[in-house]
Amino acid sequence: MIKSGDTALVDCMRSVQIMLPMCGALVRLAALDAKRLTEFVAVCKSICADCEIECKKHADQHAVCKACADSCAACVKDCNVLLDG
Secondary structure, X not given: OOOXXXXXXXXXXXXXXXXXXXXXXXXXXXXXOOOOHHXXXXXXXXXXXXXXXXXXXXXXXXXXXXXXXHHHHHHHHHHHHHHHO
């Protein structure tokens, strides 16, 4: 789509490219019980919330966007549990 000039998904793709490595790092840091895990969880939560917003814009047209938005919403919820608990 992008190659054909349709830039509607550019912001969505950018947010996913930021979110994926953050969530991967979060999993690794949680497994290591890292010293700064709580601070990282807060940042990851914010990035997932941003990604959810972008993906929701296209969720009706693209199943992958809906799946990503749903996953990001679940991550935000889980991060809230970690931050509040």
